[in-house]
Amino acid sequence: MGTNNVEGHIQNALFIISSGTNDLAANYFFSPVRRSQYSVAEYQNFMLQNAKRFVQGLLDLGARKIAIIGLPPIGCSPSLLALNYQHECIETYSIPAKQFNQILQEELKAMQNANPGVLLTYADMYEPLQGIIKNYKESGYVESSRGCCGTKIPETSYLCTHLTPVCPDRSKYIFWDAVHPTERVYQYLFTTLRKSSKGCCGT
Structure with a gap:
């Protein structure tokens, strides 16, 4: 491809970064070692x-x-709800995620000011997803606290197999498994992102 072409592709490409959910939900809240090392x-x-x-x-x-x-509001994920025997969002887990989003936005603003020739966009997943979860019936869903693939045990990824019960209509569920939203929800979140993030994602 050549160095110049590679540089051109990098400069014109949109990089979308999604990380941190597992770091906070799994690596911190479910790790006594991490919690003993960090507040x-x-x-x-x-x-x-x-x-x-x-x-x-x-x-x-x-x-x-x-x-x-x-x-996202990680306290609303079916995995944490099942492990804590709850059916509604657990603020103890969601509040730290929201706090992180706030300091992330502040840091991105500082980086944007230091790099005027680039576009750094914060994409909010927290509020749109929480809105769907809290008003799931009005949004056309029938279930918000468990995944389409699952038995109330926190199944996710490879744990969802041909032996695992699956709901008859995944479009009626907010979550596909105990962690990940369904395709319908992701489509809504991306549409919301395009509308709210100026200069990002094809807008």
């Missing part, structure tokens, strides 16, 4: 510095358009 605020800063280094690495490679997706 919530310290771990949020640890995640922020990792995200900052990753974004800076893309900028150093020549990236000019980067969209960073914030954390």
Whole structure:
């Protein structure tokens, strides 16, 4: 392809970054070792510095358009609800995610000011997803606290097999498994992102 062509592709490409959910939900809240090493605020800063280094690495490679997706309301995920025997969102888990999103936005603004020739866009997943979950019936869904693939045990990824019960209509569920939203929800989230993020994702 050649160095010049590669650089051109990098400069014209849109990089979409989605990370941090597992870091906070699994690696922190379910890890006594992590919790003994970091307070919530310290771990949020640890995640922020990792995200900052990753974004800076893309900028150093020549990236000019980067969209960073914030954390979802992780206390609403079927996995955490099942493990805590709950049916409604658990704020103890969701609030730290929302706090991280706030400091992430502040850091992105600082990086944007330091790099006027690039576009750094924050993509909010928290509010749109929480809105669907809290008003799921009005949004045309029949279930918000468990995944289409599952038995109330936290199935996800390879744990959803041909032996695992699956709902008859996944479009009526917010979550496909215990962690990941369904295609219908992702389509809604991306449409919301395009409308709210100026200069991003084809707008």
